[in-house]
Amino acid sequence: MGRLKVSNVTRRFIKDKNDFVLALDNISLDVADKEFVCFVGPSGCGKTTLLRIVAGLDKPDEGEIFLDDKKIENPGPDRGMVFQEYSLFPWKTVIDNIIFGPQMSGIKKKDALEHAEKYLELVGLQQFRDSYPYELSGGMKQRVAIARALANEPSVLLMDEPFGALDAQTRNILQQELLGIWLKKHITILFVTHSVDEAVFLADKIVLMSARPGKIKEIINIDLPRPRDRTSLEANVLRDRILKSLLEEQKK
Amino acid sequence: MIQKYLQILNKKRVEILSIFSAIIVWLHKKRVEILSIFSAIVVWQIIAAYIVQNKFFLPSFTDTVFAFIEIISRDANLAIMGLDMQVPVLFLDLLYSLMYFGIGLLSALAIGIPIGMIMGWFPTIERMLDSLVELIRPIPPLAWIPFAIIWIGLNPFAAGFLIFIGAVFPIMINTFTGFKGVSKVYVEAAKVLGCNTNMELIRYVALPSALPSIAAGIRIAMGVGWMCLVAAEMFGVGRYGLGYQMWRSSDLHRMDFVLVYMLILGFLGLLIDRLLRYYIDGKLLKWRKGVVI
Secondary structure, three states: OOOEEEEEEEEEEEEEOOEEEEEEEEEEEEEOOOOEEEEEOOOOOOHHHHHHHHHOOOOOOEEEEEEOOEEOOOOOOOEEEEOOOOOOOOOOOHHHHHOHHHHHOOOOHHHHHHHHHHHHHHOOOHHHOOOOHHHOOHHHHHHHHHHHHHOOOOOEEEEEOOOOOOOHHHHHHHHHHHHHHHHHHOOEEEEEOOOHHHHHHHOOEEEEEEOOOOEEEEEEEOOOOOOOOOOOHHHHHHHHHHHHHHHHHHHO | OHHHHHHHHHHOHHHHHHHHHHHHHHHHHOHHHHHHHHHHHHHHHHHHHHHHOOOOOOOOHHHHHHHHHHHHOOEEEEEEOOEEEEEEHHHHHHHHHHHHHHHHHHHHHHHHHHHHHHHHHOHHHHHHHHHHHHHHOOOOHHHHHHHHHHHHOOOHHHHHHHHHHHHHHHHHHHHHHHHHOOOHHHHHHHHHOOOOOHHHHHHHHHHHHHHHHHHHHHHHHHHHHHHHHHHHHHOOOOOOOHHHHHHHHHHOOOHHHHHHHHHHHHHHHHHHHHHHHHHHHHHHOHHHOOOOO
16 A cells, blocks of 8 residues: 655755745645656755655654655655666666665565566566666666666655656656556656656646745646547646646746 | 697697787787887896996896896795795795785775774764874874884784885775765665665665775775885894895895896786786776776
């Protein structure tokens, strides 16, 4: 299960004695199990901060987050994360990167390897099994990062602009692949992006955020049927609406 | 008998030819380097034999070669475990020098790496130790000679101690820098994957990530340690050793011998550096292809 409940989360970043930035201001949000939620908003709106708090890498000043009624305090294998920067361990081969998580939870190398091959197949990189990250392209690196996060069998996958550094074509392909994985694995995905196009293509629900203080401006349910057509009329109408809403934010 | 050899040669002629052609190809590829070294030797010989004309002031290339032959033909008794062996003195000298060097370098690794690690990982320990290290580090290793003799005495460990002083700081500082420079995203990725304690993070993330920096530190340390070797052997820690023989030859006014020992020290230093580099680049740091340390 991957039911997430964010309740009244506030996070301040202290600049100096009397000055601070309110990155998240009293945020509450419910995410259902197996839901695909995209966070969109102007830069500095705290979407990454929220994701990091869910991951356990940052702590809220007020409020709490529950995953299946269990309070989140620390990072844990029930939540996988894919970062925007390439985060594969460069000293490990692709397969060793993928088995890192399972090995940390004490699974024997032999069993972990067997398990990891499946995820390698899922992202279609079997022939790069023993390559080092420097031998991979950006898109491949992020594929391996997804496989590595999934190898821990998390109930929630957190993705912080994972395709932000990729070219448009690779990006589209990886979005397709991610949807395939999501359908196969049935997990909850929280996906931070600054691309409205990406959000409309992927999400069940788009959380539109406003900046300074970081608040939820609007939650938009995307009811477009899957598989989605990027250029369909409905998608364009939605995109237009979200972009206008974002523009208002940026003018402020 | 000869017929048999000829037959073998005949059978293997393809292999022999291919070896020869490989050598010729190599010589051709390295022709500039070879020519450069060869001309340096010729210039040296001309200057020494026709301009300086003083074997004491500047031994010529041929003097040095003859001195080398003289040195390797000297034997000494080596008694190990009841076995009395005749071995070249040079062999014993090499053995002793490498022993001093090994003692110093191993202790520098054993102390420098852990201290550098904890300093780089825990900010409090960095604040505790950094100023101390920075105060002791600028003292030249050779300035420790008097205390090395008093504390340790005239034995191999005193020489090892000097090499240790020279080698420990580059290792420590580079380990420290490597640990400080561990990318935050690797640490966070590891945390999210379930690697949470300091011990685990150091073992599985910081150490491998800092390895290139540590390896570079070891290379520098080996260079500095090797330089300390000659001085360490100067004050009489043993009856053998390349540095010791060099000083003794100097006392005996055998400058051609001095030059031979100098060259041996140089070549050995080069060899050690190359072996280390080969091992590090080929085995340890395969994942950093294209990066020269």
